[in-house]
Amino acid sequence: MRRIISLLFLIAVTGMLVSCDADNTGNFKIKLRLPIDDGECKYENTLADDTYCINRTDQILLSIYSTPDLNEPYAYTDRRLFRVTNSRGGKEEFIRSLKAGYYYRFFVEVTNENEKLKLTGGIDGIYYDDSNNYEVNIFLGAAGDFVRVVKERARYDATSIKSYFDTSGSSGAGAVALKNGDIYMAGGFSYDYDQYMDNAMIFDMRNLISKNVAKLRTGMRDHAVALLDDGSETGKVVIAFGENDINSYSNEVFIYDPKSNNYRNIGYKESLTMAKAITIDGEVYIVGGCSTTQPSAKVYKVSRTHDLLEYATMKQGRCNHSIANVSTFDEEGNINVRILVLGGSTDAKGEKTINNNENFAEIVSNNISTPVTISDRDSEDTAELLSRGLVSAAATKLSWDDPAYGPETAVLALGGYIQDGEGDNIGQIVNPNLFIFTETGSGNWIYDVNGAPNRCARPSMTNVAAAEKSVSQYAAVNCGAGTINRTTSQDQIIFIVQVRKAFDNELERTIMSASVKDSLMEGNVDPQSGNVIVDGPATTSSLGQAFLLGTEFVYQVSGYSLPID
Numbered sequence: 001m002r003r004i005i006s007l008l009f010l011i012a013v014t015g016m017l018v019s020c021d022a023d024n025t026g027n028f029k030i031k032l033r034l035p036i037d038d039g040e041c042k043y044e045n046t047l048a049d050d051t052y053c054i055n056r057t058d059q060i061l062l063s064i065y066s067t068p069d070l071n072e073p074y075a076y077t078d079r080r081l082f083r084v085t086n087s088r089g090g091k092e093e094f095i096r097s098l099k100a101g102y103y104y105r106f107f108v109e110v111t112n113e114n115e116k117l118k119l120t121g122g123i124d125g126i127y128y129d130d131s132n133n134y135e136v137n138i139f140l141g142a143a144g145d146f147v148r149v150v151k152e153r154a155r156y157d158a159t160s161i162k163s164y165f166d167t168s169g170s171s172g173a174g175a176v177a178l179k180n181g182d183i184y185m186a187g188g189f190s191y192d193y194d195q196y197m198d199n200a201m202i203f204d205m206r207n208l209i210s211k212n213v214a215k216l217r218t219g220m221r222d223h224a225v226a227l228l229d230d231g232s233e234t235g236k237v238v239i240a241f242g243e244n245d246i247n248s249y250s251n252e253v254f255i256y257d258p259k260s261n262n263y264r265n266i267g268y269k270e271s272l273t274m275a276k277a278i279t280i281d282g283e284v285y286i287v288g289g290c291s292t293t294q295p296s297a298k299v300y301k302v303s304r305t306h307d308l309l310e311y312a313t314m315k316q317g318r319c320n321h322s323i324a325n326v327s328t329f330d331e332e333g334n335i336n337v338r339i340l341v342l343g344g345s346t347d348a349k350g351e352k353t354i355n356n357n358e359n360f361a362e363i364v365s366n367n368i369s370t371p372v373t374i375s376d377r378d379s380e381d382t383a384e385l386l387s388r389g390l391v392s393a394a395a396t397k398l399s400w401d402d403p404a405y406g407p408e409t410a411v412l413a414l415g416g417y418i419q420d421g422e423g424d425n426i427g428q429i430v431n432p433n434l435f436i437f438t439e440t441g442s443g444n445w446i447y448d449v450n451g452a453p454n455r456c457a458r459p460s461m462t463n464v465a466a467a468e469k470s471v472s473q474y475a476a477v478n479c480g481a482g483t484i485n486r487t488t489s490q491d492q493i494i495f496i497v498q499v500r501k502a503f504d505n506e507l508e509r510t511i512m513s514a515s516v517k518d519s520l521m522e523g524n525v526d527p528q529s530g531n532v533i534v535d536g537p538a539t540t541s542s543l544g545q546a547f548l549l550g551t552e553f554v555y556q557v558s559g560y561s562l563p564i565d
Helices: none
Strands: 004-012 015-019 028-033 059-067 075-083 093-097 103-111 117-127 134-139 146-148 174-177 183-186 200-204 209-212 224-228 236-240 243-245 248-257 262-272 276-280 283-287 298-302 308-313 322-325 338-342 361-365 368-371 373-375 394-398 410-414 417-420 427-430 433-441 444-451 460-464 473-478 494-504 509-516 538-540 546-548 555-557
Touching (some): 028 117, 174 224, 224 276, 248 298, 262 298, 276 322, 283 338, 308 368, 322 410, 338 410, 394 460, 394 473, 410 494, 433 509, 444 509, 460 546, 473 538
Parallel strands (some): 322 394, 460 538
Antiparallel strands (some): 004 093, 015 028, 117 134, 174 183, 183 200, 200 209, 224 236, 236 248, 298 308, 322 338, 338 361, 394 410, 410 433, 417 427, 433 444, 460 473, 538 546
């Protein structure tokens, strides 16, 4: 048996092969998988250095991290730079000791001759035993752009990772990234089958395949889903409430265990739908929801020991709201849990908008909830956010590690819909704005407004890892349909929002500005898909890669680095 890793790099049309001597045990093979093969590895009108290929003169950086216990952070182990000198292939070998009984993380970055980062990918939680040989895949996605996840780009459609949905659209599925980098998705409403789905699936990112797993106890959509880090290798999935038939809601909170492939009930509460769930410091918080008659103000907590606890009561019961983790840490590194809750409605259909200043937003922290004041930078409400409300918007936290470039924490919110008109003519329209909220003091948050490029009635959004000391932070958006009713599907639009400080010449001051990055996909649509969507989930893995689902295929937005702790 050998406790070494011998890496032989072979560049081929199918990607890059990292392998070793197969006659011994303890050897490791990594196959780098590329996202598309259309002869030129790019789309029409793509710049010369913006391709999905590994080309001559590119450089490949492999970083290795390890930990003896998945409850402990990974430590840097080694890093190797490989130059690509021949488009037909090339070799370079190195030997690196791996420790049996350790978990490993591998992260790959591909840069072109102009030192522009174009592809990244990684794999997490690989347990190394020197009595075995290993072969894993690392899918390389475009940094800051979306691509379809495929195993063999030469057989693009045949080896695309596929979900249990078909081509005619879906809504209300739930998804979350597991600790080992796999993605769990369950439920939703299928417009192909005209039914609430009880299907559940894991997208295996090591082998680049999808696997059906134990079904939900009943078909459902609009359930809350989040990862519980209970110390296990994958973590557990918390699933709460949801719609299981027209005007029929679940009162159950249960846990899915990927290892045993079963579900376990941990409690019954009100029958609710449109609740939100979020993971903070490994534990799960379930916020709000609506019954058939009233909104819930309850916030529940699922502890690492799988206990379902009442954590707090909000000032305003709500569903169809937005939440973001805005927790802080003290000097000793202890976390102060804080959840920013924005907008929403008091009914499941989203017709009764929360549009009063006092209860529009609140912070849930230390077992209580406190209203917060929301305004623009002039202490006004020029966007009429408080009077028009904000229903079913997506929100995510963005953080800068250097105060010269941005605030420690900001919350990006976009999409959803707002109240429009007056008196008997009151209706709702899709929100045309993109908001960036920053905290200015105790109980006070201000917003900057930017125009949104697409109308997204029920989007989902998740952050994408940025490089250290990056001027910009990024979020990936699964837009969904641009109409408020949930009977109309449209092409699945995915775009990446870039947020940064900027000086506004008209206002003569610095603001937080947001823009949409140019995509190699024309119109922010997969041109070879043909699939449509109403709304679908988004989730970020521990490697900082975003995954966007809800239609037939799985899409990945690769980060610019590993997440910065």
